[in-house]
Amino acid sequence: METFSSIDAMRAWCREKSISGKTIGLVPTMGALHEGHLSLVHAAKNSCDHCVTSIFVNPTQFAANEDLDQYPRPIEDDLAMLRHAGVEAVFMPTADEMYPGGAERHATSVHPSAVALPLEGVHRPEHFAGVATVVMKLFQAAPSDRAFFGRKDFQQLCVIEHMVRDLNLPIEIVPCDIVREPDGLAMSSRNRYLSDNERQRALCISKSLNLVERAFLDGSRDPKQLESIMGDHLSPCDRVDYAVVVDRQTLLPVPKITRNAVALVAARLGATRLIDNRELETG
Numbered sequence: 647m648e649t650f651s652s653i654d655a656m657r658a659w660c661r662e663k664s665i666s667g668k669t670i671g672l673v674p675t676m677g678a679l680h681e682g683h684l685s686l687v688h689a690a691k692n693s694c695d696h697c698v699t700s701i702f703v704n705p706t707q708f709a710a711n712e713d714l715d716q717y718p719r720p721i722e723d724d725l726a727m728l729r730h731a732g733v734e735a736v737f738m739p740t741a742d743e744m745y746p747g748g749a750e751r752h753a754t755s756v757h758p759s760a761v762a763l764p765l766e767g768v769h770r771p772e773h774f775a776g777v778a779t780v781v782m783k784l785f786q787a788a789p790s791d792r793a794f795f796g797r798k799d800f801q802q803l804c805v806i807e808h809m810v811r812d813l814n815l816p817i818e819i820v821p822c823d824i825v826r827e828p829d830g831l832a833m834s835s836r837n838r839y840l841s842d843n844e845r846q847r848a849l850c851i852s853k854s855l856n857l858v859e860r861a862f863l864d865g866s867r868d869p870k871q872l873e874s875i876m877g878d879h880l881s882p883c884d885r886v887d888y889a890v891v892v893d894r895q896t897l898l899p900v901p902k903i904t905r906n907a908v909a910l911v912a913a914r915l916g917a918t919r920l921i922d923n924r925e926l927e928t929g
């Protein structure tokens with residue numbers, strides 16, 4: 647497995663692979679890897695000739711009061727997992743390599759589509775501009791045929807899909823299903839912040855989504871009714887930023903579900919903020 651910290655070297659590796667007609671799959675991550683990330687790697691390896699994974703804790707998507715400094719960086723463990731998974735190249739640039747002159751003075755950025763505005767956009771107003779910009783930069787540093795993103799970060803996936811569509815980027819976005827712990831908790835790098843008690847209480851998030859799905863499958867098409875089911879079961883959380891059922895395309899509220907929808911939750915256990923969701927398909 648080769649590791650690259652320079653954009654030029656990473657780009658040269660990708661160019662060499664694609665000149666010979668081979669396809670490349672890119673898996674962007676912030677490290678602290680778990681089985682959710684590895685499922686993206688497996689999907690990339692299954693559908694592409696070569697797989698590149700990036701590890702970069704992107705400063706421009708964190709607000710000043712967020713966990714940029716504490717974000718876990720177990721780089722040796724991450725590299726061992728990627729080696730074991732058969733990844734051929736890892737892009738792990740420094741912040742200076744990605745943002746010469748400093749992330750805070752970085753001038754040109756991607757303005758994401760309106761799908762970035764609700765939900766996470768309300769609670770993390772600069773977040774998706776930072777995500778879209780760094781993903782655009784990762785696509786330039788590691789030019790690939792396909793990029794793999796998890797449905798766990800559902801709104802992020804929408805933002806990236808819109809960016810690729812609106813800016814005509816020559817890359818296919820491949821959404822990958824949410825990988826969960828055996829008890830239902832969505833895998834997330836931030837789960838490692840949880841105390842035993844918080845970890846136990848965090849289970850109410852996936853349970854509330856199970857109950858919403860059950861009510862939806864039983865015929866409920868009233869978002870308010872579904873949201874109240876979620877609300878009733880999220881009381882073990884210390885704070886609920888949102889627990890909503892919205893349109894799958896726009897992520898905006900609808901009076902009645904007539905086409906595909908999605909239930910999304912963001913909630914805190916202690917200082918840890920977790921997100922999860924469940925797609926509700928009208929069929």
Ligand SMILES: Nc1ncnc2c1ncn2[C@@H]1O[C@H](COP(=O)(O)OP(=O)(O)OP(=O)(O)O)[C@@H](O)[C@H]1O
Pocket residue numbers: 674675676677681682683685686794795796797798799822823824825826832833834835836837
């Ligand atoms: N449980 C999961 N199942 C599937 N994909 C996942 C899962 N968790 C993360 N991913 C995906 O992995 C990619 C990298 O995500 P990231 O490195 O931020 O991990 P994370 O676990 O979501 O971290 P965080 O706890 O900071 O949200 C994203 O596309 C994300 O959606």
Ligand SMILES: CC(C)(CO)[C@@H](O)C(=O)[O-]
Pocket residue numbers: 674675676702704707777780781799802
């Ligand atoms: C897509 C991403 C790697 C951009 O920094 C990050 O937001 C993540 O890990 O989901």
Ligand code: BAL
Pocket residue numbers: 676707708799802
């Ligand atoms: N998985 C999304 C990255 C973030 O929360 O910044």
